[in-house]
Amino acid sequence: MNIHAPVHGALAKAQQFDEQTSAFGSDVIEALSQHPKKLSPKYFYDAAGSELFEQITKLPEYYPTRTELAILRARGGDIHAIIPKGAALVEFGAGATTKVRLLLDRCEFAAYVPVDISGDFLHAQAAELRADFPKLNVYPVTADFTAPFALPDAVEAMPKVGFFPGSTLGNFEPHEASAFLRSAREILGPGSLLLIGIDLEKDERLLHAAYNDAAGVTGRFNMNVLVRINAELGGNFDLSAFAHRAIYNRERHRIEMHLIAKRPQTVRVLGHSFNFRAGESIHTESSYKYSLDRFTALARGSGWTPKASWTDDAKMFSVHALVAGE
Ligand code: AVI
Numbered sequence: 001m002n003i004h005a006p007v008h009g010a011l012a013k014a015q016q017f018d019e020q021t022s023a024f025g026s027d028v029i030e031a032l033s034q035h036p037k038k039l040s041p042k043y044f045y046d047a048a049g050s051e052l053f054e055q056i057t058k059l060p061e062y063y064p065t066r067t068e069l070a071i072l073r074a075r076g077g078d079i080h081a082i083i084p085k086g087a088a089l090v091e092f093g094a095g096a097t098t099k100v101r102l103l104l105d106r107c108e109f110a111a112y113v114p115v116d117i118s119g120d121f122l123h124a125q126a127a128e129l130r131a132d133f134p135k136l137n138v139y140p141v142t143a144d145f146t147a148p149f150a151l152p153d154a155v156e157a158m159p160k161v162g163f164f165p166g167s168t169l170g171n172f173e174p175h176e177a178s179a180f181l182r183s184a185r186e187i188l189g190p191g192s193l194l195l196i197g198i199d200l201e202k203d204e205r206l207l208h209a210a211y212n213d214a215a216g217v218t219g220r221f222n223m224n225v226l227v228r229i230n231a232e233l234g235g236n237f238d239l240s241a242f243a244h245r246a247i248y249n250r251e252r253h254r255i256e257m258h259l260i261a262k263r264p265q266t267v268r269v270l271g272h273s274f275n276f277r278a279g280e281s282i283h284t285e286s287s288y289k290y291s292l293d294r295f296t297a298l299a300r301g302s303g304w305t306p307k308a309s310w311t312d313d314a315k316m317f318s319v320h321a322l323v324a325g326e
Contacts, residue, residue, distance in 0.1 A: 038284075041285035044285070050095070052221040056213070056217050061213045068165060083161055090113045091114045093164070099166075113151060115141045119142040159193075164196045167197050169181075181304060198317070201291050211255050212245075222244045222285070235269040244258075245260050253290070
């Protein structure tokens with residue numbers, strides 16, 4: 001199967017939709033049957049969830065996006081200096097193009113390969129970039145970037161630079177983060193570079209504010225997974241019977257997002273019943289925060305050699321350049 005071919009035709013689209021819906025359904029049934037109940041954060045991101053996340057990135061309390069952008073802007077010269085000319089830039093995940101545009105503006109990439117499970121979004125993003133960078137070859141790959149995938153033949157001979165911004169790695173459990181880094185090394189090949197954004201440990205009050213914003217956008221983002229279960233799986237969650245809560249788990253160095261049942265209740269999804277006690281939680285996301293040392297150890301243990309790292313003055317966020325080992 002050629003994973004680079006866009007899905008054509010109504011039938012193929014319907015098939016893809018069915019497969020994704022049934023995977024979502026079985027994951028939800030399994031997640032809600034566990035004790036404690038735990039859902040994957042990947043289910044936040046339908047069109048509405050991605051839009052809510054975009055709003056989060058602009059909130060006054062949510063420092064990661066603007067801090068990472070400031071680091072990429074301030075360190076553009078240093079980054080340019082270590083990037084080989086004519087390289088292919090492989091971005092893991094496709095979102096807003098603001099960060100990648102900074103790299104494309106400064107550095108002479110021959111190709112850009114955005115990789116994302118959502119083909120529609122990916123192709124819209126690719127079209128936007130082709131219009132603004134007419135000399136750049138854009139080869140979108142529709143794939144789950146947490147599993148092995150093949151790069152397009154056209155970039156095979158080019159040096160590779162991976163890009164994984166936004167501290168998305170922080171949403172992986174530590175063993176998943178290590179597995180991702182190993183898989184990225186396999187995909188990009190020995191000697192490749194990886195530019196990766198990592199959120200740093202900091203005063204818990206700043207973390208608490210960033211994930212419990214005053215305008216309640218993070219709460220709506222969290223709740224979106226229940227909206228999806230109702231709309232796509234025929235669930236009957238009463239949204240007013242759940243509350244958003246984000247807490248910092250100091251021992252595990254992570255912000256945890258939860259949806260807390262306000263009262264005892266039974267919810268039905270796809271013919272299954274799930275009981276909730278008052279105060280019972282669905283753990284919907286972990287966002288790990290690293291110290292520079294802990295991240296460096298994780299990278300080394302996953303086959304990467306740290307080459308450079310940059311932070312903002314307040315040491316809120318970090319951007320790392322890693323080199324893939326043999
Ligand atoms: C995408 N990810 C890195 C965000 C984070 O900060 O963990 C998702 C998010 N969750 C709540 N606010 C933002």
